Amino acid sequence: MSGNLATLRNRFKRDAEFLMQTTPTEDEDEKKEKDVKPLPRINRHSVFWIMASIGVTYYVDFLRNIMENDDIKSWWFNVGLVLLGICLSLAMFCIVYLEWFKGIQHYDQEYPAIPPITTAAFIAASCSFNIALWPVWSFFTPLILFTQFMGVVMFISLLG
Known part of the structure; x- marks a missing residue:
């Protein structure tokens, strides 16, 4: 042995x-x-999500429903807007201030609390928006919101 x-x-x-x-x-x-060559900004994946988002926006008349529909639970919608504002503010702080002005590339190491706070705010915002918009689109609500989210993310990735 x-x-x-x-x-x-x-x-x-x-x-x-x-x-x-x-x-x-x-x-x-x-x-x-x-x-190693960087991936091209415009690829099939990005184009698909952007086109899907545009299609969903047109097909469900997204903006008009958001502005005029009385079935939306306004309290949940407002909570979602505040949480999304927090999320976007933290993202802009990291991108504009820390990266562009301060030159800090790894801001998650300098400010380790930002990624979990941003993630938690985004998850809570998405839950709030799903609750608020459920009376409008029923079980299609998560699919519609996810498609919109992916379209916006892919569009922003083309800008950066």
Whole structure:
């Protein structure tokens, strides 16, 4: 039994030494990173979500329903707007102030509370909007809101 353990340990030791010898150096890693081409901004995925969002906006008459429909639960809608405002304010703080003016690329390391707060605010906002708009579109509400969200995210990714 102990002979098997010694053999196994020696095999792992040899494998570890082999892996240590064949790992690329940092210079090779940096060259590979430089050689990798960034993904194009406009791709099928982005175009699909933007077109789907436009189609949903037109088909369900999204903006007119938001502005004029009396079935919307206004309290939940207002809570969703406030939470979405918090989410967007934190995003603008990170992008505009921290990245552009301060030059901080990894703001999540400087301000570790921002990502979880933003995520929680967004999840709560989406729940609030689903509750508020459920009387208008019923079980289609989550699908409509998700499509709108993806369209906006893909559109913003084209701008940046």
